[in-house]
Amino acid sequence: MKKIDWHKKLFESLSFPTLILTPDMTIVAANKRFLKKYSQGKEKIIGKKCHNILYQSEDPCPESSCPFLKVLHNKDATSSLKKTTGADGAEIYEDRVCSPILNNNGDVDYIIASFRDITKTKLLEIELQKTSEFLENIIASSASAILVADMKGVILRMNESARKLFGYTDKVAIGASIAEYLYTPGGARSIMKKLRSPDYGGVGKLYTTEMTIITSSGEEIPVEMTASIIYQDGKEVATMGIYNDLRPKIEIEKKLKEAEQIKLEQSNKMASLGQLAAGVAHEINNPLSGILIDASLILEELDEDSNIKNDMQNIIADTHRCKDIVKNLLAYSRQTEMKRELFNINDVIEQTLSFLSHHALLQNITINREFSASMLMCEGDKNQLVQAFTNIIINAAHAITGKGDITICTRRDKPKGKIYIEFRDTGCGIPEAILPRIFDHFFTTKEEGKGTGLGLGTVKSIVQKHRGKIKVKETSPKGTTFLIELPLFKVTENAPL
Template identity: 45%
Template sequence: MAVDPRELEWRLRVFDSLSFPTRILKTDGTIVAVNDVFLRRYQHDPNTIIGRTCIEVNRRQFPKQTFPCMNNRSCPLCRAVDTRTGQSVLLHAVDEKGDERWEDRVFSPILDEDGTVGYIIESIRDVTNVKRLEKLYSDMRELIDKVVQSSVSGIIAANRKGDIILANRAAEELFGYSSEEVSEVSIEDFYPSGVAREIMRKLRDERLGGRGKLPITRVDIVNKSGDQIPVEMTAAIIYENGEEVASAGIFNDLREKLAVEKKLQEAQAKIGQTEKMASLGRLAAGVAHEINNPLTSILLYGTLMREKLERDHPLSQNLDYILEDADRCREIVKNLLAYSRQSSATKEVFPFNAAVTDSLRLIHDQRLFMNVEVIRDLTDEEVLVRADKNQICQVVINLIMNAVDAMEEKGTLTLATCLDETGERALLEVTDTGCGIPTENLSKIFDPFFTTKGLGKGTGLGLSMAYGVMEENQGRIFVSRTGPEGTTFVLELPRITVSSNEIYESIG
């Protein structure tokens, strides 16, 4: 009787949907089909195994395994053909990495219409975890010494009551319990409230990794001190005779990984900021040059009119407004050109402390500091940097003025110089006691034209210019702290070590 193609297709889908690696064999052991799970598990090309015998393929998979048919023992496939009943065999192998594996291979006969065996279906079930647990009970010390204790991942096993029956050294370090203490702790104590039960629910959900298996999952664990630690874990239920007897989990501490990811994100953000600043710099330069010529004419002719116009003329005040705004526009153009770095930097070697002392001296309006206490916490060690001193002083002045504005001209301004932990980078910290920078503005403070000051009080180019200047001098500017108690900006430049002659030639 012909087989309906739709029924055949349906059978093939069922065959491929089996969760265990499966092969279809002829009675002589020739492989005629394998399912997708088998190909994924063993990473085989179907063309290299279809048509070969099971013993040929098995020898490639388990080069160190001795099979029953090789020692004149009864082959389970032959028994299944002879008895027309299912047979099984447990294969034990040690792969090239030295890892042990156990596979339970079940041979089930497929009978023809006349009752003879036409084919054998071989299902392969990995029972490595069960065998490892058996070995734990039979030889605990050997298992701990050779397998579990050598793992860098934390491994925990618990019985059905939640009592810990196994914890390796990595788990003890991760959770903070000694080997004596861990046996007195319940598995639920290792998680925030309700998480352990949720993990067991997922383990029993066949839609998530299969029955008794939990794929890699991100969770928080709780150590002995009560601290929550982010980890990646996998888990499994261990069965015996179809009944749950234990559960096991493998934990990998994510703290270092998350710290690296955070640094990578910060680096990517910095790259993006640099690219954005470069593009905006080119745009700013073009705009500034286009505006400069008509602005020069406005100022020139406006000044000529101012000289000829009487002070009591009705339009005199209007003309003053025009000249005042035109002059403000000239300052904006000047800042745009500085931001786009159209002028070449003149680098020299100078003491980093001079950036503080010279900047304070160059601020003309000292009335700003009438109610501001200025603290100079300068390092006693001579720290030299190579940069454009005028540009660096311009940046420091800008930070000082911003700090005074943030404090509304009343508070404490601290200027401190020091070296970083490596001793290779010079740091200048500008700290105010203002209201701080709102979190939503932190990512935008170095953007051109971004300002929180009132209309006419700021162009939003000061920090953008500072960012460009520090980049041009192989340094950087960043906010190390901000909050209701104040803000700290940090300027960082490479420290240099030069001979006395070089210092004299550079400074003198």
Template identity: 30%
Template sequence: MTVVPRRQLYLTALSILFVVLLLLVLISVSTYRNLNRERNAAMETVHRQALTLINALEAGARAGMMMQMAGKDAIGNLVHETGRSSDINYLYLVNAAGEVMHHSIPSLEGTRALWRPEFQRATDVRTRVRRLADGAHIYEVAKPFMPMGIHLDPGMSASGATSAVHFHSGATVYLAMTMAAYEAARQSDLHHAMIMGGIVLALGGGVVYFFIVIRSYYLLSRTLQETRDYTRQVIASMAHGVLSIDKTGKAVSWNRQALSLLGITGTEIDHLDLQTVFDFQETGISRTIHQGVAVMNREIRHYRDNGEWLPLLLTVTPIQDEAGSRSGAVMVLRDMSEIKRLEAKVRRAEKLAAVGRLAAGVAHEIRNPLSSIRGFAYLLGRGHGKETPEREYADVMVREIDRINHVVTDLLNFSRPMALEPQATMLADLLTHVVSLVSADAKTNGIDIRLDCDTGIPCVFLDPNQVTQAVLNLMLNALHASQSGGAVAIRAAWRPKEGEVEIQVTDNGPGIAPEVQEKVFEPFYTTRERGTGLGLAIVRKIAENHDGSVSVESPPPGKGRGTRFRLLLRDMQAGGDPAMERLTSNIELPTSNVE
């Protein structure tokens, strides 16, 4: 699902809302103007009709007066006849005193005008809307009555016309028009206004509903986005690699651990067919996709492009809905390297335990006879002169017996557990002591020893006896590997982030073959005729006792020959061991340094 950004979503909604509101305003203004226009048009029609009738009355009056020179007032008949029109409610004339002179309905006989508007000019017209007792509205027009116009015609005789004009001088004509057309127009306008109001309400409701829908959609979209992000974070935070694949074996989603284990990038996996990475038939992935059969904890080997292989624990489960329809599978990859390393360590420990049991029995059976043989050989040698062959043979016997006893001692030391006795140790002093132990042999063979300790190495908690033995073994191996005129370098550095020290012993000898490098730390493996094969095995055991490790590089980086051993030893106080803290509470630290 594509999630619309909040800003874009609201921008679209506000744009539509603005357009709808603009339409509402235009419709409202149009309705209001149409309402007023219809009403004003109806009122104007009534007004013009009233004036037309008045003018017709005046014209009729003029015509009657000119035809009846006898002076008989025929205006009353004209008023009565004119007032009979269905559009006229009433019509009457009042004199200057306000008395009704002529009328169209009998009820006005002998009454006075209740409305006496003032006129500034003879052409002024006054109007008003009245509500009658029966509730009907009328449009009343008042105008000065001028049957002869504003000025008399000079050609008329003054005999008849003068009296008529004098009789109606100052008169006012009142004409009341029914407002049925106006009311019909008003009702039509109201009906139109109600329709438009309904349209406006519908549009307004549509806007509100649309806004609610947009907001609901945004909330749903945000919830889905948060759920997807949370699920993605959970998968990304898993310690194992997770892959989801479709029916064709193409990767759909994955986490960083999966890419790291497979040794590929996110760009590569987009176009990668996983069937080229895993054998779907052999691993059972094909059965999971097509038959829904899960693969549980199957150990496989994954070979990378550089030729290295990685042990993986594979679990594959089908992706299917409630109806059982399958759309792919989920693969979980677990790195078994550490487990394999621990298994190898356990096997090595079991092997050492067996060697220890063997060594304990053999040592007892060998040492006792060796002591007797050595003693008798020594006595036999002393019974002959120094230059005699018998004396020489006896000395060879003693030396060889000592060598056998040394092998038995190494075997016993290697097989028995090494209990740590950490002490506050200045590494520079310890390495200087080791160099002093081998300096005589190095000088005899013409080998130069260089010691380099970084400044700032703190006082660390180690077992000085075990570390001395480990470094001494590495130095002896380096001296044996170096030729006359060669050099051996020993360097120490502090790694504060890891809380450990690093000791490197480098020689410029012929080096170690790649196929042999993995075997040099195994017990009893040696390439020297007189070696026991226990020296490097003891070094590894001491390193593991200090929660460290030992490794070999041959040749060292940047060199064409030689061998470098890297010994990593953890500061036993860095782990916060309470026993170590109690042990060091009363120890005075040494302060000597290597010159």
């Protein structure tokens, strides 16, 4: 039988590039795979030092990084990971396994070193680690508290938010069987029951539910939680709960409720104030009419050169002002009954302008009419609309110092069923800071005796009673445009106002 050199066969059949070295790091054998890997003939390798071949270096490697020295010292196998860069710049990871070949005295005769390319495995491992770190980061940085427990209630994981919410440190909680104590009695059991039922988001899931948790100090905290069962190979292995503290939400709701209550009280107060004002206005209206008639009669009877003529004129003008205030107060408190008549808006504006034609405020102001030629039919209370338009025009006149223009423009949008009325003035404009308040009752920027702050509030309530809207379309130091939108009357329409 042919004698087989088993040592040689074994050495050549190793599936990794392998070298045999003497203790002074001289290469004495290299298998075929090694020669192939380094594309070298045997004669160029045998007799060379390992660093000549592995690193193309004349100098030996630093002692600390040489695995062969370690083998010589420990007389035991060692495995080390070596990261290198290939000719194409790609990273290469090699697992270098070095083992001593000992003689009968137990001394190292040779070192056998094999080089396994583990780049693929290593890159996969790095990728996996990155993914796992990424997931870990998501859990850790979540603002919601996340807690994972096994099926016996032993805590496996909790993130920072969970540590804060439940008041436990990892040291105390992880590995402890405390899941049951995190809820009010029966809570944990009820969660598990719901999780296994198909009725709360499907088996294995629990959609948002509100419940109470108990912290390490025994405090009960209302939370909103979602939960799920984690399965492995179809078996339940853990449960995960995500919790959000409801206290801030509850606090906000409480504050909102309180604010609403205050608002309600305020509007009740305003309503009774309105009633009171309306009552007073009603009482004052008749004597005012009396004063007006008497004063007018006296004025008529006075001589042309009477020295109280001017005073009488002032009395009449001021009485008119009082009557205007009374009218606004009555409209504001909705004490005047709402009529239902049909009219063309253009006519209502004309009527307003004719009432105002002798008003001292309008004497230096040019009124431009840009009226639509279509019929702008509207249903409602003509007198109230006259009052609304009067208030807007008087405001515009107040805003104009010296000469100026007020342009009134009307149009309709038949498909939308709307009438639009624009009042444009060349006045001082409305500062942005007060814009949100101009429709508030009693808000005025005018000096005492000039404004009551009831004008625009009354306009708004009249427009709204007509199912319309009012807004400031534009305002700048060059002027202001108010836009009123009213419903266009439709023949079929008979809905009550």
